[in-house]
Amino acid sequence: MSTTQTNKIEIIKAATSKINEVDFENLSFGSIFTDHLFECDFKNGEWQKPVIKPYAPFLLDPSSRVFHYGQAIFEGMKAYKDEDDAIWLFRPDENYKRFNKSAVRMAMQEVPEDIFMNGLKELLKLDEAWIKRGKGNSMYIRPFMIATGTGVIANPSDNYKFMIILSPVSAYYAGEVKVLIAEHYSRAANGGIGAAKAAGNYAAQFYPTSLANKQGFQQVIWTDDATHTKLEEAGTMNVFFRINDTLFTAPVSERILDGVTRKTLIDLAKSEGINVDVRPVLVSELVEASKNGTLKEIFGAGTAAVVSPISGFSYQDVYHELPNNEDSMALKLKDKLTNIQNKIAEDTFGWTVKV
């Protein structure tokens, strides 16, 4: 291992690379990590010296607050390589802002912009060989922060660890996605933490999702917990509904994550002349539109799966199959978006940022 300093980040390089052990043709999402990680600790009331070092397990006290009280947040973003091997990020400022919004809601320390952004960029540069060119290929970036303060008392931690890890991913076909509309279980409360990318929000969905899986549905579309009449979002995706030629999606709220893909697709759709209506969408409207044939598409939108067409939904034990569309808006928007992300089409929106 060799030690150098770049922009105040200490860099400890791995003695050898694991890259040759990786089969880039058969990547399973989020399971392979690059040679290095970025780490910065908050303790004694301040952020300590950031460091990039070999990816490896680290030590935590058994009474660390992350284990007992769940102070843990994360982000999900991607980096892309263009034909000239330049590395690009997609709207990283949105992820940075959302990360600190999550931090505030979970009573955690906000991460300074230079630590987040420089850490991210230096790490990507160091492990750049792991980023593959070509549409669908990207580097999935996982910034996260956990409470490392000790003591089993239900108070916010004094100490935090902020880390960034990188996982190379390729385009993936999720298979057919059938969804179940939630009638009893919920992912978020009014006045709760649904709008934060808090770790606890995800574990909360696993059990109801496993019940849906057993019935043959890959995902759940959550509804508002008070009435279960309004469509909200899926586990890791916001959701769009196409009725005739208008796209509908729920407004973001304290129950719904303000997805970067969602807001990007809204702008892209508008620029294509598609009518987009952001308003609460009722389950009853969806059922009605399905019955009278005006419901054309449903799709999820999120960084991991980009745009994920849904083939049908179940509500009150009735399965509604969606039609096959020649002119799928989902696929059209996905194509537009990935062309911009992979620097194949011009980015007239100024969304892409060079590392």
Added chain:
Amino acid sequence: MSTTQTNKIEIIKAATSKINEVDFENLSFGSIFTDHLFECDFKNGEWQKPVIKPYAPFLLDPSSRVFHYGQAIFEGMKAYKDEDDAIWLFRPDENYKRFNKSAVRMAMQEVPEDIFMNGLKELLKLDEAWIKRGKGNSMYIRPFMIATGTGVIANPSDNYKFMIILSPVSAYYAGEVKVLIAEHYSRAANGGIGAAKAAGNYAAQFYPTSLANKQGFQQVIWTDDATHTKLEEAGTMNVFFRINDTLFTAPVSERILDGVTRKTLIDLAKSEGINVDVRPVLVSELVEASKNGTLKEIFGAGTAAVVSPISGFSYQDVYHELPNNEDSMALKLKDKLTNIQNKIAEDTFGWTVKV
């Protein structure tokens, strides 16, 4: 360190004890841990050999699911030493059952009873010198489980770590407790995980609680998130309201933790001839009772603080001071309960279990 086997638990003893470094007269809740911990891992589809070993930090991969998706649950219970130095648990079966209820809701592995109970008992025996006699003194027991499987994909983990750590505690006076009744923020959703002792439920409360702290309130009493009209529970305590000579407390539900102290106090109160009414209590009823002078007491009930009298509450910016009662039911019930727990009074209910 020496290695022995007891009931199939491998025991690795600490070379030296830290007990002489501890000031048992000035214990800060949950901050000091005994010499050993109990650990049992679930991997390859089965529970591995349980081990008791020196309390120490342990290694986790940066992509461990507990960090990213919040699969983490815990319990809180206490052990007591009687005048003959025998060690007693209080209703441990209730904590064991609740632990596995939490495990199911968080899509985690259930822990077999022998691992939970034998681990607990052997650990208490080994570190018995840390349990002090005398009313108010006890050993706070923290069983917990975290997802140790790796990979940043939002699915339940395959691997788990179950641990028990011990923290000696003494009676503590929380100081004056004024509470704020929640009007906007919430701790649980309908169809959510409020009834589970899931780590994420606690971090979710930190920010709204810190806002209450800034206004001079030590705790928040949560209300139902859909209407904010029904009183539910406090951060780590169920809540009782005394109107005239009747005790009211909310029924447990999927939003409210089924507290062992709560159900114990209900039985104790009934055995004392106190009228207990378990039904949804409206904020408006509380305000009304406060205004007409029939509201006599509010108190929290939980393992950590046992019974915690509340001196007043704020709702819609009006502070309602509670009267000083000569015949406080809270203090009477607390006394009855701690006498049973500390084996000072006879346990006619069969709640105490010898280790």
